[in-house]
Amino acid sequence: MSKNDLKGKVVLIAGGGKNLGGLLSKRFAAQGAKLAIHYNSESSRVESENTLSEILALGAEAFLFQADLTKVENVSRFFDEALAKFGHIDIAVNTVGMVLKKSFTETTEEEYDKMFGINSKSAYFFLQEAGKKLSDNGRVCTIVTSLLAAYTGLYSTYAGAKAPVEHFTRAASKEFGSRGISVTAVAPGPMDTPFFYGQETSDAVAYHQSASALGGLTDIKDIAPLVEFLVTDGWWITGQTIFANGGYTTR
Template sequence: MSKHSLSGKVVIVGGGAKNLGGLISRTFAADGAKIIAHYNSAATRSDADKTVADIKAAGGDAIAVQGDFTKVDEVVKAFAAAKKHYGSIDIAINTVGKVLKKPFAETTEAEYDSMAAINSKAAYFFMQEAGKQLNDGGKICTIVTSLLAAYTGLYSTYGGMKAPVEHFTRAASKEFGSRGISVTAVGPGPMDTPFFYGQETPEAVAYHKSASALGGLTKIEDIVPLIKFLVTDGWWITGQTIFANGGYTTR
């Protein structure tokens, strides 16, 4: 199979049930990929089932797999389920994350631990298991955040816990490179999804919309083509974190 095509490739999508992950699952399936749409808990099972049903209705091939990726054994089980069903895995994309907007001085230990587990630990062990289970020539991509280049308060645990993923990406790309596996991270700007609005005031939403040079919030439809490029024709890009945010932040 060509590294430039998704046809016949097996793709596991962490958080692949809805929003950005759901669009990745549907889009890649439409291009001929076989999809493992991961979902976290019973709360998102219906989203995962609908995504799989939509893919199958369109003539594609997909399954849903549940797992709390803050627990390493559940990451391992999700990859094992994918390999058991499809025989092998070619591409691993992780969109799992959680935002917390809160003053530094008010953040609790429980909140810190939760944010670290969801945004850093889950990403680390997803990448680790992908490195173990992907076919040679595979691709790994993780969603981070453009806040990594922002000079701002209130997102200390979100930006702070996504920041290590930049180095995880560099280290993994160096270690997995001998097998032809490229590893990248993508940092969208504030995305026009329910993931964004939950913690923002109307005034903050207005600011975020006005902050990008090209105007408005990041659309998930603008991120999926970049991810598709990175795991196909853009395979030569590795170890990099790429910001796709309409000029929201840069460095």
Template sequence: MSKINLKDKVVLIAGGGKNLGGLISKTFATDGAKIAIHYNSGKSKAESQKTLDAVRASGGDGFIYQADLTKIENITKLFDETISRYGGIDIAINTAGMVLKKPFMETTEKDYDQMFDINSKIAYFFIKEAGQKLNNNGKICTIVTSLLAAYTGLYSTYAGAKAPVEHFTRMASKEFGTRGISVTAVGPGPMDTPFFYGQESKEAVEYHKSASALGGLTQIEDIVPLVKFLVTDGWWITGQTIFANGGYTTR
């Protein structure tokens, strides 16, 4: 197959306003894609607007859309709004997530429900909506975590809630494959973003830096090219979770 071009492709990115999602938005826009940038709450609006401004400054087209995706009807509205603006969707990428580092014995039911709503429920229904509404030969990618291959404590609800996404990815790829839709997941190592530092002590940060074979934390710049590959020329990879972490964990 000839090289897949992002020019005029419509890309919907959950959590696309900042951090990894923001860089994906800006990078894909420079390649000519039209970008639907989702953000969760008003706290992220200003940064998401900056991302949209950067998209437009690069000559790209896009819009921002605020929604709490734990309310499943909002996932439907996000997809429908994108289709109403651009006529269809070619690529759907879900970067939404939440980390909780907490001992098993201190975890509450509220903690559990929140973590599974954000990390698992959103992922499931995002993939479902994409499967229903993506154009033929579309691409779906979800960001998970390299903790899925780790032997550790304290992240039971985070890693536990991301773990089902591997199964969602495999089964969706099998069901959607007849339409040429590939479905993948990417598991970064601990990323050097505010998303990571909020629950880590200085000592834990130093440990995570030392744990990768190549040294240091994962940079969002290390992940964007992989995501781009999977939703373009790497479309033949489907149903798989790819760990990109500098040797932080392996399988």
């Protein structure tokens, strides 16, 4: 599947209403794709509705789906609603995530469970639904984090909960490969979005800005084309986690 083939394809995006997900939704729509766009909660509704309005103004078909994807039945329902509306799903992208920056000794059981529900459990069952419901030769991509290659404290639940997604990606790619489905993960550096700033002090922001070899935080405009490539022309890449962070971490 090349970029020229996106017209008429159905793209399902978890967390597709704002930030990186919103940008991806609009870029896919501009190339003629049909969109199933998930957002999590009422706090994301206005931005998600604005994204939908922009997409509809392009003449693309799209709908919004609001749900907590830590509940497996909601993941299944999201895929089922896309199938009911469009008849098939060709590409599934999962941008869902939550950051917690907190010391190991102060993290509560409730915080642990919440972080693993959002960053790990929802990703697992998103991949499971994709394996069940994507068309043959479909594409799946999950957003993880460059902290998977970092030697640092304070992100034990965030990086720790994203870490299993690397193996989920490998396992899914192996199991789904016989149907021509490729499965990848993208690990951006700290992205210049509200998702990042809520957990960081000004000193920490300055450090993250200076830590990459190319300088500055990761721009979502630099990540979106990579995701597009992996689910179109880059379909032959599968089972891999791609670190895209301007030299913030590597391994």
